[in-house]
Amino acid sequence: MKAKLNLEGIFLVVFFFFLLWAGLAALWDHRINHDFPYAYMASDGFQHQVRADSIKQMGNYRYEAPYIAGGFKDAIGFYPPLMYHLDVIMSNLSGIEIYDISYFLVFVFLGFGSLTFYFIIRKFNKNIALISLPLSLLLFSKGPGIGPYALITWGSWPLIFGHFFLICFFWYFQNMNIKHSWIFLGIFLSALALQHQSELFFVFVFIGIILIFWLIRKDLSFDKIRSMAFGGILFIILSIYYLIIFRFTLMESQKVNFFEVVKTTTTDQTLYFSNFGIIGFLIIGGIILSLFLIKKKHPMPMMVSFFMFLVGYGNYIGFNRHAFKTRCLWPIYLSVFMAISLFYLIKLIVKRWKIYYSISVAIILAVILSGIIKIPYIPHSQRFTSPGIMDRHHWDALVWVRHNTPQDTKILFLYGDPYNQNALLRNTFRVPYMVKTKAEILPNIENRTIKRNMLINLLGDHHGVYYAYRKSLFDYGYHAKEMGDDYFYNKKRDICSFDYIIFDKASMQPVLAQYNLLIANKLLNNSNIKIAYENQIVAVLNNENPGGDCIENQTSF
Known part of the structure; x- marks a missing residue:
């Protein structure tokens, strides 16, 4: 028995690191430390990286950093904070930059989620659990x-962190017999409240379903009710401070329309059932078999999997992007159905099953699903290396501004290829402004003009919460509503009012880089404008007399 347990344990450890290798090794060019944020493909990644960096810098998350909050210094820290605090703690412990450790922890928690769901399935059947992992x-x-x-x-x-804690919540229901298990429930629910509230909604729906299931099976005991009640009380105690913030920020602005039907998406990350290829037939077979197996002693894995399968189609009842993104986690949630089909198919041939048969099947699946061996109509993980939208030249320029300018410096960005993912601009740790490309730069190029007053946006992350600030415990104000959209967006601003102007000298769209250089040369004709920093791609101009005349009101070229 001991040898079997060791064999299982060794396989789990090896698979965890294999999962990290399959997802992260190639993407990160087989390096843990990078000179700049590596493999960041969109603004959201930078949003999280900068916010974690700001918390590390400030030492707390009472307020948003001004360069995140449109320059306001009293905008309350509204975003669920758990992941950011983990990032800061691990960065301080390891000495690894926030931009690397944040990314790394995402893969670690995906691995933890996969293993936690393994242990949920294991209580039903260890062999099925092993086969499900790949x-x-x-x-x-x-x-x-x-x-x-x-x-x-x-x-x-x-969302990824949220689903890990959601899986932990499901684990609790399978282990309610553990002494003081309500402590786990309180912690897991609090973690969801402090991380991603969409999954917290799924929790309450699932609790309703499980209560009905227990009533039907006459399995609802006083001990279970007491455990859930105590866990709920602990959840409220641990979460109440942030839940008040959530109520007056994210909940204030993000509404769910349960009558809205969205059949497909072109903007959200998702997975369609057809993407499973041949494996989809195994999953369907597993769902059918589960209808018979659910009567067994530990039906939790099948109940959870079927529930999350239905949640993935919640786009038809108003869940919208939350449903589409939940489907991305189907490779974890639906794994039990695939494994049930394979296990019982093979058992038609192999009557006396042993644990190393399950491990052997799992290894074969891992080789195929990782793409080491590719088989038509069977999907596999993708391996590619990409630095993403950031590069060393842009990063060096942003960091130079961070370390060489006063905190209240006004920074203006002209056109740059990556700047449309504008959260990355916050890495200056200065409030960013940016000239509008489509509404200002392109018409100016067409008209062959350079203007002093341009349409310039004041950037930040109100994320629908309108730069909320707290007046009292239950009374909030909203800077964005009070100031109006015109204060932030589509406003004519004087480029001479800025302390520093940042622009790209080279671009994948050469005409835009050439226009940047035309503006820069006009500015450099003024003795108050100096080149403060430049590299092969980016230049930073310093205006030593902000507010004065630095360029004509309008010139032609």
């Missing part, structure tokens, strides 16, 4: 469309 490799697969891997590379990290 399907989680499809977390790193692609579409068609925007596939699950983009959930990571595009920065939907809070």
